[in-house]
Amino acid sequence: MGLLEMNLSELLNKPKLTLAALRGSRRILLRRRDDEDLVLTTAARAEQDHEVMGATSRMFVEMMRTTQGRTLVLDVMPATFPWVRYLPAHDVREFSVELVAALQVAAEIDNTAAVAQLIAEWRHTAEVHADPELYAALTTDSGEDFGPVPEPGAGAAA
Known part of the structure; x- marks a missing residue:
């Protein structure tokens, strides 16, 4: 069950x-x-999950050290993350490298939040590539400089 x-x-x-x-x-x-x-x-089941995640992450890290492993990971990416089909090939490679590194760290610190964030960010990048109008709007240089951007959370000076 x-x-x-x-x-x-x-x-x-x-x-x-x-x-x-x-x-x-x-x-x-x-x-x-x-x-x-x-x-x-249960604590025992949580420990099992942690052990499996660590083993899987270590396996992927070692696979990425070989040409055949990198090829295999790239081959399975579209089945695992269907939205990577919208990414340019170099971005799929970059995503795979970042994902494996993030999985390795997540297993070490027992926190998957950064992996979930990385996947969400790359999925959003694929969404931009999938929409020609949005892609054009975000990549076209209008030639205008609107000045410095304030730090997030910084209020306007009064």
Whole structure:
């Protein structure tokens, strides 16, 4: 059994019954009405997931050290990330290198947020390439300089 879904209130009201459900499921998705949902799993299963991610990441890093491995990774990219078809070939190569490096670090620090961010950024880049009007608007130099751009979060001087 995979992911079991229930409301957080079930865990709060019937903790023994809810935790017993973990025996037949790898994870429980706890739905919350006014906040982000939670996932409940056992420490042993979380450690297994971490170990698998680390092994997979190390394998990809080692594959990328060989010409055949790089070729294989590039061959599977469109099946794994269909939107890479919109990227120029050199961008697909750059994405694959950055992805493998990010996976390696994520496994070491046990945090996948940077990998998710990297994938989102490259997907957005592919979206730009997929839309000729947007691509033209973002890559055409109008010749005008609108001056320096303030740092994010810096308010206008009064």
